Amino acid sequence: MAEWYEQSFGEDYLLVYKHRDVQGAKREVHQMIGWLGLPEGSKVLDLCCGMGRHSMALHEAGFEVTGVDLSDVLLREARENDPKGLVRWLKSDMRKLPFDGPFDAVVNLFTSFGYFERDEEHVQVLREIYRVLKPGGKFIIDFLNPAYTIARLVPSSERIDEGQRIREKRSIEDGYVKKRIEITAAEGEPGEPRHYLERIKLYPRERFEQMLAEAGLTLEAIHGNYNEESYDPESSPRMIMVGFRK
Known part of the structure; x- marks a missing residue:
């Protein structure tokens, strides 16, 4: 049976997350550039690049970018959004990357971490980040803040978009935040409902820092969002970790 992440990132994902805009990605990249402190021309890996919004913004900022997704x-x-081939796009599982690097930086954004069942698999992802980074290379992992997520979880929501009814149910189960998505025709047109699951393991800061250390990575700073606010374990919406490989 296919894993949830092999099923959920298809055509319907484009509909569910169509509100993620290019300008927002550019603002986030502008902030990331300050955190990374890299010169133009640096090699950056966008790990789990999705539709490539951040990859293209990183290229526009002057970096040599590789985008990887499964x-x-x-x-x-x-x-399609890069007709000139400005970014190198590659298909790969994040646990086993098809190259050695070395990259000046690796970014992993929009909670593209915590997909797997075993901690060892998540540590393996971090070890791959370590492996493809050059010594002194920087990383950014933009993860959800577990306490904030649990306290403000919206159990259910519903909307209509492009003639499709999108129902989302969210829950905390066995240390994971889970989102169950159902998509149907809005006006009662024929067709079976499509169902998807998204599942992210909730790692508090202390455990995440342990896993980074296991992989040989050093945590330098944590930001609570992209507005340079310092991280607060209760009130910050994000846990944006910046660090480096020794």
Whole structure:
């Protein structure tokens, strides 16, 4: 049976997350550039690049960018949005990358971490980040803040978009935040409902820092959002970790 992340990042994902805009990605990249402190021309890996919004913004900022994702659909969208081939797009599982690098920086954004069942698999992802970074290379992992997520979880929501009714149910189960998505025709047209699951393991700061250390990575700073606010374990919406490989 296919894993949830092999099923959920298809055509319907483009509909569910169509509100993620290019300008927002550019603002986030502008902030990331200050945190990374890299010169123009640096090599950056966008790990789990999705449709490539951040990859393209990083290229526009003057970096040499590689975008990696497991989804054929999202990589297709990324390539269509990059007709000149300005970014190198590759398909790969994040646990086993198809190159050695070395990269000056690796970024992992929009909670593209915590997908797997075992801690060892998540540590393996961090070890791959370590492996493809050059010594002194920087990383950014933009993860959800567990306490904030649990306290403000919206159990259910519903909307209509492009003639489709999108129902989302969210829950905390066994240390994971889970979102169950159902998509149906809005006006009662024939067709079976499509169901998807998204599942992210909730790692508090202390455990995440342990896993980074296991992989040989050093945590330098944590930001609570992209407005340079310092991280507060209760009130920050994000846990944006910045660090480096020794």
